[in-house]
Amino acid sequence: MLFLKTDENGNPAGTTTEDSNITFWRAKRRWARVGIVYLVMLVFAVLFVGPLLFAAFSSLKINPLEYPPSLRIAELNPVNWVTAARLGNSGSGNYWSGGFAPGGDIPFDIQYFIPDGVEQQTPEIQVPRRRPGAGLGAVRAIEFAADHAEIHDLRVSDTEIGRxxxxxxxxxxxFVTWSFRITYAGDGPKIDRVPVDILAAPQHYYISSTLPASRLERRGRVVSFVDxxxxxxxxxxxxxxxxFDEARSVTTGQPLFFAWTRNSFFVSVVRVFTNLLFASMAGYALARYxxxxxxxxxxxxxxxxxVPAQVTFISNYxxxxxxxxxxxxxxxxxxxLNSLWGVIIAGAGSGAAMIEAGKVFIMKQFFETISRDVEEAALIDGANQWQRYSRVVLPIARPALGAVAILTFQGAWNEFFWPFIVLTSPEEVKTLPIGLMSFRQTYGAAGDWGLILSGAILSAIPVIILFVVFQKYFIHGVSFGGSKG
Amino acid sequence: MKNSLREQLGAWLFLSPFLLTLAVFFVYSTGRAFYFSFTDYNMFSEPQWVGFANYISLFQQSLFLRALQNTVLFSLIVTVVQCFLALVMATVLNQKIRGLGFFRATYYMPSIASSVVITLIFLWMYQRRGLINYLWTEGRRHAPIIVFFLVTVSIIQILQVVIERRRGFPARWVDPALTVMSILIGTAVTAGAWVFGFIAVRDLPPVDFTWLQTRMRIPESPEFLRVPVPLIAIMIQNIFTTIPTLMIMYLTALQDVPKSLYEAAEIDGAGATQRFLNITIPSVRPVTFLVVTLSLIGTLQMFDQVAIFGDAVPLESVITLAYFVYNRMFPGAQLPQVGIASAAAIFLALFTLSLVLIQRLFIKSEVS
Structure with a gap:
């Protein structure tokens, strides 16, 4: 209160009113500060999660590199969901995954604006023989909708004067609307997708269509639909x-992403068990004897x-x-080499991936904090060393084992360097991070980021779930002094 | 617990799987790398002893020197920036408020995903017409509005503080209640000025800054500070992913600093900056040591981002010591140079170790 020496009339301060004034004044500041802190935290949250969320939303777009980047995503518009479901049903009788099967009959509308003085010409509808995706998709023989599709009833269904x-x-x-139907002629296999290109005369300006256009080509003259x-x-x-459809193994035809996910799970799960067993044994011996x-x-x-992983990987390779x-x-x-067991048994950095020195250290630290009394009691009861460890000590060690399990899984799932050295070919032997990198090489060069982003997002989901459920282990993991990975 | 011979033997048995793998995959392999570094070896022939020739040859290779320069620049800049920002953020967030756990978890998100996931997302954002150039464009377009807003808020804040002080209240220049008022009034005034056309968005072409396929370096001079633009891209990404982790470490430490210390300093008239310099920084010094050590080790051994950026950037722009080692082990069409790779790896290990020791001495001497 040193500042409040006098009040407005120059009288000595310190009366009750003045005191409550300054108390209220200070309270106001506390509340304002809390408000500002929340605001700052919100800004940080946007900063740190924003890019990931934006990537997740953009991965739904046909072209995630659309400029300007926008969050108004056609794929998230419920009106389009209803249309897509309806079209899918008319193509193959399947609301969910659509496609084109015998008996398919897909109605479609497209609207153009034609300024006065421009002659109205019927647009050309075409079902192109287009291979989906680049590189890894090209190895497989696929059926084309073009071989079975027939275009019927192309006509003007609506004309409206306007500006x-x-x-x-x-x-x-x-505004002129053309309608047409694409039908499946005769019998044949079910086809995944029906791409359509619509070529209009000059100065016919595309306004809308049953489903929004995937992209406009040749200065808007060709309106292209991927499906x-x-x-x-x-x-x-x-x-x-x-x-899952496009990137497939050259030899088995199995989806690569599926193989990579399975490999990642295999390596991570095996490493969790070997580390739980061997690291706790080693940690116990170091702490107790x-x-x-x-x-x-x-x-x-x-x-x-x-010692950096770059030193040890040479000999281990x-x-x-x-x-x-x-x-x-x-x-x-x-x-x-090129074997998942190779990734698990050996390792770069601190020894073997199946018994990480860091995890031994965590277990040792933990065992040093628990009391010896129970073990002594078991010793008197005649339990031998192994029994004391497996029946008495391990059950107490559950929290530390939990931390080791979760940190090992996350580390193994995300590990890059060592699998990158060991797993080089064929594609289907890789783990997710290494596989995604070859996606970058094949699809990134073609500017096809939809596949790369969706792969990246999907591959992060297991650790995100693990994080949401076992958050405290991760935060504690940081204070164990381990860097990430 | 007494340790009979039998028990000792048991202990060794407990340890044996770990010791065996540690011996083969760490001790033996480190020794072998050390040995290889003195030999000429291409993985297929017998190693030939060449003495220190590999180490000498390293410093005559321009690619190695570039890798060394990139590594040092990367490590120092990233460590300084991310440790400082992490501490500042932790100080701001060191409040007893509800919902802190939720926000903490949110910030931690970027660091739980794998380096590949984050790098791919950043590569996407760094495209010529990607998110980063878009935000840059929008920032430039809205610059008049942003500047107008900041100036208005500052003027209103100064006016308010002067008035409050004349009324006899101990208002500081960054008084929170007044700041909230200033921001609200400033927003209203800016919105008004925008609507009535006093200020407008500038009509500028999109920024087409090339982040990846470029040999540009910033700044133009001096030579030892010229950082390649793609390396800056990796720096930004690395800072983004590591700050949350470091911030949480700082936050844990800050919560142990007694609040009374800050209150006492406030009563003595210390400002926010003074409290930060004289209380916060000294009390988290042990954590600073840990944070700087981890950051140094992590950045000196940066490999993943270089490998994932791959042919999307010129190799010389982003090559680090760690990647140089890999590059010599698997040089594509040429024969592997295991000797050179090993020498570079040993150099990297010693370099890391000595930098960590140096910073340890540095921080230690500050304590006493």
Missing amino acids: HEVEDVERAGR IAPGIGRYVFRNYARL HFRGKFLVFLVLLFSQM LLLRDGLFGLSNLFGRTSL
Whole structure:
């Protein structure tokens, strides 16, 4: 209150009114500060999650590189969902995944604005033989809708006089709607998608269509649709469906993304179990027993955390190549390169991926905090070393084991360097991060970001779920002093 | 617990799987890398002993020198920026309010996803007509409005503080209640000026800054500070993903600093900056050591982003020491140069170790 020496009339301050004034004044500041802090936190949240959310939304777009980038996404408009479901049903009787099957009969409308003085010409409708996607998609023989589609009943269904802004000038003219049907002629296989290109005469300005156009080509003269019978699922999650449809293994024809996901799960789950078992055993021994050479072991453990993976991967790569002292024969192969077991057994950085030094350290730290009393009691009851460890100590260690399991899974799922060294070919032997990188090479060069983004988003979902459920382990993991990964 | 010979043997058994893998995949492999670094070896022939020739040859290779320069610039700039920003953010967020857990979890999102996921998303944003150039364009277009808003808010704030002080209240220049008022009034005034056409969005062409396929370096001089633009792109991405992790470490530490310390300083008339410099920074020094160490190790060994950027950027612009090692092990069409790769790897290890030790001495001496 030092500041309030006098009131407005110059009288000495310190009366009750003045005191309550300044109390209220201070309270106001506290509330304002809380408000500002919330605002700042909100700004940070937008900053940190914004790019990820924006990428997630853009992955639904046909062209995620659309400029200007916009969050008004046609794929998220419920009106289009209803239309897509209806069209999907008329193409193949399937509301969800659409397609084109015998008996399919797809009605479609397109509206143009034709200024006065321009001769009205019927647009050309075409079902192109277009291969979806680049690179990895090209290996598979696919059926084309073009071979079975017939276009019927192309006619003007509606004409309306009106005005429309064309190249910044409002002009008088008419809105003309053409309708047509695409039917499946005869018998044949079910086809995934029906692409359509519509070529209009000059100065016919595209206004709208049953489903919004995928893209405009040749200065707006060609209106292109990637699929006019998508069904609601394929319409909204088009890029996600492509992820499994297009990128397939050259040899087996199996979707690569599926193989990569399975490989990632295999490596991560096996590593979780081996680390739980071996790291807790090692941590227990280091925490509980005194023996000659213990200090040396501990020193090497710490040192291993400091040596970069680039030092150890050289020899470990050569070991795997040469079959790891004949161990590879157990897996029926001469080399452990391009093998998931190679990724698990060896490793770069601190020792082997199946027993990480960092996890041993976490377990050791934990075992040092728990009391020895229970073990002593078990010892008196005649339990041997293994029984004391497995029956007495492990059940108490559940929180630490949980942390090890979750951190190991996340680390293994996200690991890049070591799998990148070991898994090079064929494509289907890779884990998700490495596989996504080859997506970058094949599709990124073609500017096809829909597939890359949807792959990236989908591959992040398991760890995001894990994070949402077991948040506290992650935050604690940070304070264990481990960097990410 | 007494340790009989039997028990000791048991302990070794418990340890044996770990020791075996540690011996083969760490001790042996580190030793082998050390040995290879003194040999000429291409993975197929027998290694030939060449002494220090590989180490000498390293410093004659322009690609290695470029990798070294990139690594040092990357590591120093990123470490300084992200540690500082993380501390500032943690200070702002160090409040006892509801919902902090939710926000913390949100900030942590970018760091739980894999480097590949984040890098792919950033590559997408760095495209010529991508999100980053778009935001840049919009910022330039709206510059008159932003500047008008900031100036208006500052003027209103100054006026309010002067009035409050004349009324005898101890208002500071960044008084929160007055700031809220200033922002509200400033927003209204700016909106009014915009609607009535005193200020307008500028009509500018879209920014087409090339982030990736470019050999441009910033600044033009001096030579040792010239950072390639694609490396700056990786720096921004790295800072973005690491700040939340570091911030949480700082936040944990800050919550142990007694509130009374700040209150006492406030009563003594210390401003926000003074409190930050004299209370916050000294009290989190141990965490700073940890944060700087982790940040240094992480940035000096940066590999993933370089590999994932791949042929989307010129190699010399982004190559780091870690990637140089990989590049010599698997140089595409040429024969592998395991000796050179090993020498570079050993150099990287020693370099990391010495930088960590140096910063440790530095921070230690500040404590005493």
